[in-house]
Amino acid sequence: MKLLLTIAWRNILRHKGKSLVIGVILFTGAFLMTVGNGVISGMAAGIEKNIINGFMGDIALISDAQKSDNILLNMMGSSIEPITTYRKIKEILLAQPYVRRFLPVGKNLAMLLDESTVTPGYAYLLGADFSEYRKMFPDNFTVIEGSYPAPGERALLVPAFARDEFYDFYNIWFLPEGGGVVKENLKKEALADINSLVVSTSVVMMGMTSGINTTSDIRFPVRGIVRYGALNQIFGHFCLVDIESYRECLGYFTAADMSVQVPKEEKKLLGMEGPDLDSLFGGDAMIVRDYKAAPKLRAAPAAAKTAEDGVYNAVFIKLVDGVSYKEALAKLNRAMAGGGTEVRAVPWNKASGPMGGMALIIKSALFIFVTLLFCVAVIIIVNTLTMSAIERSSEIGMMRAVGARKTFIAGMFLGETAILSAVFGGLGIAAGILAVKIIPLLEITTKNDMLQLLYGGNFFNPLLSFSGIALTAFQLLVVTVIAALYPMRVAVGITPLDAISRE
Amino acid sequence: MNIIEIRELKKEYPLGNTIVPALRGVDLEVEEGEFMSIIGPSGSGKTTLLNVIGCIDFATAGSVTVGGREITTLSDTQVTDLRLNKIGFIFQNFNLIPVLDVFENIEFPLLLMKKSGAEARKRAEKLVEEVGLKEFAAHRPAELSGGQRQRVAIARALVTNPEIVLADEPTANLDSVTGAAILELMRRMNELEKTTFVFSTHDANVLKYARRIVKIKDGLIEKEPAAA
Incomplete structure (x- = not known):
């Protein structure tokens, strides 16, 4: 494992340009997802707070x-x-x-x-x-x-x-x-x-x-x-x-x-x-x-x-x-x-109908947006890594010739993508968390009705929960694995003979 | 005892609609500890023969036994393990891992074999010393000359104590002095480690180092000229 990660890490440093392209994509995706989750969580909490405290309370009793x-x-x-x-x-x-x-x-x-x-x-x-x-x-x-x-x-x-x-x-x-x-x-x-x-x-x-x-x-x-x-x-x-x-x-x-x-x-x-x-x-x-x-x-x-x-x-x-x-x-x-x-109790989010579901709707919209973003990211990463695999045919073929199994080659590519995800995605998440922490300090308020819907109130107060961060990390993991699959397949398909033929 | 036995080996490559025969029915036996050269003109089938022996390429027909195992029936994983444990390779273009330094390149096959760190280090240190690259141990391949890189490749091929070392024109890209030094080194290793060396060349100057010479032409072994 140490050898594999060493090679993966040094290859990242060796191909700085490609690594940076992939890294920037991962950073941007992770940052947007983290901030987006924070905005949605803040909105949901804001709507909940405003509806409960200022409109209808926690629970409504309605007729059976x-x-x-x-x-x-x-x-x-x-x-x-x-x-x-x-x-x-x-x-x-x-x-x-x-x-x-x-x-x-x-x-x-x-x-x-x-x-x-x-x-x-x-x-x-x-x-x-x-x-x-x-x-x-x-x-x-x-x-x-x-x-x-x-x-x-x-x-x-x-x-x-x-x-x-x-x-x-x-x-x-x-x-x-x-x-x-x-x-x-x-x-x-x-x-x-x-x-x-x-x-x-x-x-x-x-x-x-x-x-x-x-x-x-x-x-x-x-x-x-x-x-x-x-x-x-x-x-x-x-x-x-x-x-x-x-x-x-x-x-x-x-x-x-x-x-x-x-x-x-x-x-x-x-x-x-x-x-x-x-x-x-x-x-x-x-x-x-x-x-x-x-x-x-x-x-x-x-x-x-x-x-x-x-x-x-x-x-x-x-x-x-x-x-x-x-x-x-x-x-x-x-x-x-x-x-x-002859009455029953219903929670605020059901009694308030679309209001309670608004957070879910906007969350779904954001999720679709981020999913599209990650799809684009996956395509770019797949393309970059595949090109990298082909360019390194000689090196990979030589590794195979001296006894590296296909799993080692696959692990090397997965390791490279995982390191990039961990470093740049991790930085993206950290930057997102920082942004979510800083935004409330700016005390951004609005009287604009549409913005209030987005803010969940008149104060822009994004929140981040552990589950929100975990969701972003999970999405990064999925992107990493999906993005590495095809290049891995290309790389493990390289034979020692391919390396010699290329030479 | 024969470490390599080849019977009626044929290898054909498809080229468009035609089939190009590279080996037309080779029979060859190599004994343990031999220092043997395969010679022949370009396109004669030297590299193909070495590739098939080294499990890098596969026969169209015939049988190839390496270290007592018939390789034509092995799976990819078995073939890979055979290459790792029994065969050492020295390529014409000194293929090294560019991101690893000299020491790590030599140690690489041992780590694939899951040898302990201490054991791998000890063995790699011995080989680094034997090929005369101790002071370059921390250098990356890009920082070495052609001869130094080929010495690293030899050390890497020998580090696992393989039964056979296959070298495809190991001096082709080296000047004559460096080439001679490399062959001397290989021969010394053959004597020290008792490893079987099979190398190909079309350079007549190289022949004087070989104890046995096998000549191949048009995919067939012609005759065995007298060794130097």
């Missing part, structure tokens, strides 16, 4: 009747099944020591109704108690215009990203009540049109569920415009609304409904076997456009007394730090099934 685990970014119009057992759920969650905090929410799609045209637009509505939401996600967004709603206030918070999209649909620039146009926040097209800019401080939305005719048109007063700390491209699709308004919009039974016990005779009078809940709300803050639409009663009215007795679509849960993710899921599922809650 819900077919797909993906409740946040599902297909347009696909409704999320209601949860009507929050009281029981709350009791169970309070008894779980590994649960740090939880928040019941409503989540569904709503159609924006334009009062002057028929063009519809869409937005996700996230219904929650504002004060509870702030406790769960204290710093996930900043109110850039208007103010955060007071506890119990009926209001809508519109993300800046959603406002930009609404402008694309309607050419209406939404403002918080009492607020003026802030030029710095205007979309480019809106700024160009500032002299004739149409503004509005309320949005009319109609909840969309599979039984679309059961929902109501609600005018939401805009209380504030918000910008998420990161990932506005994703989170910016979700308008935050108070839970009672949300329920009205979606045609769910509200807690307010139950504050007035309607006598049976009056129900008959109102035709409320399936009562028209819209008719119970007539405040200035909202209008009911379609009085004929009869919302479906989904919760047992006799039990409902507070907001918590109404209908939700999910419960977001944050776990105590350090708690095993899988164990918590299993325990929650057991507890929920035992409590007759």
Whole structure:
């Protein structure tokens, strides 16, 4: 082995030009792969951190009747099944020591109704108690215009990203009540049109569920415009609304409904076997456009007394730090099934659908890119080593003549490639690790939404795990072996006679 | 005792659509410890005969026994091991491994034989001394003259204590003085190590060193002229 490696090493030094070409290719491939893995790992960790800390927690409870685990970014119009057992759920969650905090929410799609045209637009509505939401996600967004709603206030918070999209649909620039146009926040097209800019401080939305005719048109007063700390491209699709308004919009039974016990005779009078809940709300803050639409009663009215007795679509849960993710899921599922809650626990990456899978998609894209890079590297290395084998026919043939077996010749070539891989590939990995360590020190931040997707947040923080480094090393090993196979075959095919004939 | 026995050896090379016969039915016996020269003009079949004896090339027909083993039936690995353990080669172009120094080149076959480091070193040191290259032991082949390189090749051929050393025109690329020195060295080694030497040449001046001369012409052994 020592002899073999000695010859291999000295041959590398003897053919410096060729060795350098192969080495540079291996260095570049290893460096790109290491940094790429770091970027992807950082992105995945960033997305995970932002989604868990700022959007939905570690785990979501969803109805057993819900077919797909993906409740946040599902297909347009696909409704999320209601949860009507929050009281029981709350009791169970309070008894779980590994649960740090939880928040019941409503989540569904709503159609924006334009009062002057028929063009519809869409937005996700996230219904929650504002004060509870702030406790769960204290710093996930900043109110850039208007103010955060007071506890119990009926209001809508519109993300800046959603406002930009609404402008694309309607050419209406939404403002918080009492607020003026802030030029710095205007979309480019809106700024160009500032002299004739149409503004509005309320949005009319109609909840969309599979039984679309059961929902109501609600005018939401805009209380504030918000910008998420990161990932506005994703989170910016979700308008935050108070839970009672949300329920009205979606045609769910509200807690307010139950504050007035309607006598049976009056129900008959109102035709409320399936009562028209819209008719119970007539405040200035909202209008009911379609009085004929009869919302479906989904919760047992006799039990409902507070907001918590109404209908939700999910419960977001944050776990105590350090708690095993899988164990918590299993325990929650057991507890929920035992409590007759008719809900199940799903992890954040499943509940958030494409968001959770985004890292995997980008990782796959990078993997394909690096694979192509390595394929090119393999071709160049194979060509260079094969040429080297042919040029050294005389030397190889002589070695065979004095008694070197084919395995020795093969080992010599494999040794040369392995040394090049170890030296240059190792340097590439080391340089990659160094780059991944240095990049966070540069404190690169961005407000660009697309870059935030790549960064996994607003801070470019690539991370490297041992498995990422091991993956790169393994890929290098594969490249080394594949690249050495054909030249080895050529070299072992050289006979002593070939050497003599060449002379 | 014959260390080499050749019977009805034929070797043909395809050249396009025609077959070129290089050896047409050679019969030859070589005894242990001989210092024998094969002579003949260019194209007579000297190199082909040496190549077949050395298991570098293979017979088209006939039988070749080297050290008691019929080589025409051996596998590649067996043939390689035979070359390593029983045969030493000296090439016309002093083929040495360019990345190894003199000492390492001589030691190379011993390391292929998996000899221990100490044993290999001891044997290589002895040979380096015998061929007079002690002061050049750390030099690479590119730093040596033609005669010095050929002496390294001789030492490498002898380092494993082979039963036979085959040398194909070992002095062809050397000046007459260096060539004579090389032949003297080979003969001395023959006397010292009792190794069988078979070498080819078409240089009449070389013949005086041979104890037995075999003449080959057109692929056939003609007659054996008297040795010097």
